[in-house]
Amino acid sequence: MIMGLSMTTTSTLFYIAFLTIAAFHNCFYDGSSNIVCFETERQALLNFKHDLKDLSNRLSSWTGQECCQWAGVVLDNLTGHVHEIHLCNPYGNYGTRGEYETYLRNMLGGKINPSLLDLKHLHYLDLSCNDFGNHIPNFIGSIGSLRYLNLSYAGFSGIIPHQLGNLSMLRYLGLCSVFDVYGELELRDDNLQWLPGLIS
Numbered sequence: 001m002i003m004g005l006s007m008t009t010t011s012t013l014f015y016i017a018f019l020t021i022a023a024f025h026n027c028f029y030d031g032s033s034n035i036v037c038f039e040t041e042r043q044a045l046l047n048f049k050h051d052l053k054d055l056s057n058r059l060s061s062w063t064g065q066e067c068c069q070w071a072g073v074v075l076d077n078l079t080g081h082v083h084e085i086h087l088c089n090p091y092g093n094y095g096t097r098g099e100y101e102t103y104l105r106n107m108l109g110g111k112i113n114p115s116l117l118d119l120k121h122l123h124y125l126d127l128s129c130n131d132f133g134n135h136i137p138n139f140i141g142s143i144g145s146l147r148y149l150n151l152s153y154a155g156f157s158g159i160i161p162h163q164l165g166n167l168s169m170l171r172y173l174g175l176c177s178v179f180d181v182y183g184e185l186e187l188r189d190d191n192l193q194w195l196p197g198l199i200s
Contacts, residue, residue, distance in 0.1 A: 037067035037075070040118055041082045045073065047115035056106045058087075074124070081121035088150070089129035107131040109155070114139045124148040128174060131155035136187075141166045147200070150174035157186040165194025173198065 042065065049062050061071045067082065068075045074084035091103040108130040114137070116122065122143055128150045136156045140149070141163025149167065152174040160175060167173075177187035 037065055038080060038082075042067050044115040044118035045070070045082065048113045051111040051113040053109035055109075058106060058108065076121065079121070082119050083121055084124035085119075085122065086124070086126050087130070088126045092129035092153075103129070107155075109133060112137050112140070116140070117142060119143070119145075121145055126150040127154050128152040129154065133157075135159070136161050136164075138163045140164065143167070144169065146170055148172045152176035153178065158188075160187055160189040162191075162194035165197030168197060168199050170198050171200050 045062065045067060049059050052059070059071060061069060062073075067073055068080075072086040073082060074086070075081065076083045087108060089103060089106050089108070091099065091106050108127070109132055111134070112127075112132060116125070117139060122145055125140075125143070125146060125148065129152070131154070133155045135158040136151060138161045140146075140151075141161060144167065146167050147169050149164075149170060149172065153176055156177070164170075164173070175187055
């Protein structure tokens with residue numbers, strides 16, 4: 001125990017120190033303590049952002065060189081590579097009309113840019129509860145490093161691409177959908193022969 005402080009206060013200080021260190025370790029530093037973001041990955045993220053519709057400006061932090069400080073982006077503690085992208089709508093749980101309107105305002109839309117393929121170490125991709133209003137891009141099945149993929153309630157429609165069966169490292173796949181005006185699921189697949197490819 002630190003002299004003059006109670007056990008509770010000491011525990012709290014250590015906890016705060018731990019969180020501070022953990023936050024800094026989301027960044028990768030070079031020898032001069034500057035934050036490093038791989039230029040190819042930074043550019044890939046900017047290209048991805050360019051094709052998104054972001055009416056609520058959720059991605060306003062996606063500027064400059066310090067990718068680890070961008071909202072929803074997590075870098076590996078040791079290598080500095082982009083490991084995770086968390087872009088789930090933060091207002092996905094709504095009850096009142098006002099909350100629903102907030103949910104709608106915070107939806108991302110637009111096109112999913114294939115620049116994601118340049119993120120060779122991407123393990124986690126969450127685009128749920130947005131409104132991309134199109135088919136799931138086939139190229140997502142080529143992001144071979146993915147272990148978590150959540151495309152639930154993201155406005156995708158049509159046939160689920162069989163290329164998702166190539167994601168052999170995948171451990172979680174979210175494809176929940178809503179019903180269209182005809183009472184059919186917007187996302188569908190009459191042939192699930194690609195599922196055995198998800199061996200993890």
